[in-house]
Amino acid sequence: MRWRLFLLTVCYAVPFGVTGSSMSVQDEPVVGLNSLAEVEFSHLSQLDPNPLGEKALAIHPEQWKHAETEHFIYHFVHGYVATPVSVEAEFHYRVVAKELERDQPPGDIKSHIYIFENSEDWRQFQALGKLEPWTGGIHSEGSLFIQRDPSYKFSGNTLGHEIVHLVMHRFYTAGIPRWLDEGFAQYISKDAHASYQRARGYLAKPHTEAIAPQEFMPLPVLLAFTYPPSDHVHTFYNESERLVRLLAETDKPSFLKLLDALARHQPLETGLREFYPTTFPTVSVLEQKFRDYASKDFGSSLQQANN
Ligand SMILES: [Zn+2]
Numbered sequence: 235m236r237w238r239l240f241l242l243t244v245c246y247a248v249p250f251g252v253t254g255s256s257m258s259v260q261d262e263p264v265v266g267l268n269s270l271a272e273v274e275f276s277h278l279s280q281l282d283p284n285p286l287g288e289k290a291l292a293i294h295p296e297q298w299k300h301a302e303t304e305h306f307i308y309h310f311v312h313g314y315v316a317t318p319v320s321v322e323a324e325f326h327y328r329v330v331a332k333e334l335e336r337d338q339p340p341g342d343i344k345s346h347i348y349i350f351e352n353s354e355d356w357r358q359f360q361a362l363g364k365l366e367p368w369t370g371g372i373h374s375e376g377s378l379f380i381q382r383d384p385s386y387k388f389s390g391n392t393l394g395h396e397i398v399h400l401v402m403h404r405f406y407t408a409g410i411p412r413w414l415d416e417g418f419a420q421y422i423s424k425d426a427h428a429s430y431q432r433a434r435g436y437l438a439k440p441h442t443e444a445i446a447p448q449e450f451m452p453l454p455v456l457l458a459f460t461y462p463p464s465d466h467v468h469t470f471y472n473e474s475e476r477l478v479r480l481l482a483e484t485d486k487p488s489f490l491k492l493l494d495a496l497a498r499h500q501p502l503e504t505g506l507r508e509f510y511p512t513t514f515p516t517v518s519v520l521e522q523k524f525r526d527y528a529s530k531d532f533g534s535s536l537q538q539a540n541n
Contacts, residue, residue, distance in 0.1 A: 269317045270301035270308065278307055282346040284377045289362055290348045293355045302344065306400075310349040315382050319349060319393065326397040329426045334405060335490060345400040346377040356381040367467045368416070371396045376403045394423030406497040412459050414496055417474030421482065424475070442479060443472040445528040453477075453521040457502060476528045484513055 278300055282288075291298050291309060301308045303320050305327045310316035331338070350356040363372035363379060369392040372379040378400050380393070398419040402410065410418075424440040431438035449469045456477070462470045482489040488509040495505040506514050514520035 269313050270303070270320055272313065273300050273302060275300050278302060280307060280344050282307070282377055284346070284375045286363055286372075286374050286379065287346055287348065287377055290350075290359055290379060293358055294352075297352075305338075305342075305344055307344045307346045308349065309346065311351045315351060316349055319347065319380075319382065322393050323347060323397050323400075325430075326394050326423070326426060327401050330398055330401040330405075330422060333422060334493075336405070339405055342404055345404065347400075348377070348379045350379070350381045351383065353381070353383075366396070367462050367464070368392070368471050369396050373399050373403075376400065391420075391423035391427040394426055395419045398422045406493075408497060408499070410493070410497050411457065411502075412461065413456050413470075413474040413477065414493070416462065416471055417476075417478035418493075420471055420475035421478045442475060444531045445469060445473050445476065447525075447529045450525060450528055453517055453524065457517075473528055477524060480524055480527050481510075481514075485510065 275298075279302060287309075297311050298309050299311065299313070299316075301310070301313070301316060301320070303324055306320065306323045308316045308320055310319075350359060359379065360372070363374055365372055370381070371392075373396060378396050380396065396419075399415065402415060402418060409415075424442060428438040428440045449466075451466065451469060451473055456470070456473055459470065481492065491509045492502075492505045495508070496502065503517050506516060506520060510520075514523065
């Protein structure tokens with residue numbers, strides 16, 4: 235087991251082969267983050283029962299290293315690629331738990347994250363799972379499989395989006411509707427990304443995209459999707475995010491109760507009647523109000539919903 239410590243830049247712009255004082259600090263403020271401590275596979279605290287995990291580790295088995303943090307287990311090739319992923323993973327775990335206003339579920343187990351670097355390995359693995367069209371990652375039974383190019387400067391909220399799915403899967407093991415899962419992942423990861431930018435001194439607000447009125451999908455259509463539709467992927471994600479944002483920002487306590495009800499597989503109609511009796515008593519009333527909210531600021535340069 236090796237215990238190498240080095241500093242990472244906040245921006246995750248980690249150059250190849252960085253160790254100790256060779257760290258590049260010219261473009262970002264430095265915070266002290268310990269690198270992941272490598273753990274031998276046989277010493278990991280938990281195994282991954284997902285058969286895809288075994289298949290991933292069978293691809294060039296000699297390349298995989300392993301590590302864990304409080305809520306996640308990582309399988310990776312280089313520590314300097316995995317460490318920033320672990321920082322984002324734990325950060326989003328805390329953000330989601332705070333947003334849901336709850337503690338760790340009893341009997342919680344760690345989620346496994348597999349980080350491929352080699353494109354050919356990733357292509358080989360991709361044939362085994364279904365890529366999420368928004369992020370290009372594969373989320374399966376509570377495990378996440380992603381490709382990270384070490385030379386790529388991570389940006390945007392795509393990793394955060396996938397981490398939110400992982401955490402939601404732990405809080406709602408029986409599953410939640412697709413629009414809610416994708417909408418919540420976008421809503422949380424966009425806000426988290428904006429607050430992360432603000433912490434670095436940028437003026438940033440969550441960038442939520444308005445739906446062009448002619449693109450708007452009627453609610454019954456949006457609610458029925460079990461997988462993002464290939465012909466309207468962009469609209470599906472943005473409209474789902476706006477719907478979650480409207481429900482959460484109208485009444486947060488009601489939103490959390492509705493989320494619990496939908497996770498128990500109750501119809502939205504029933505949940506609205508119970509938890510939004512005056513604002514959105516039915517799906518049809520919700521749709522009338524949501525249509526305006528979804529297209530708000532469309533075509534302007536200030537496409538931000540929370541103003
Ligand atoms: Zn997603």
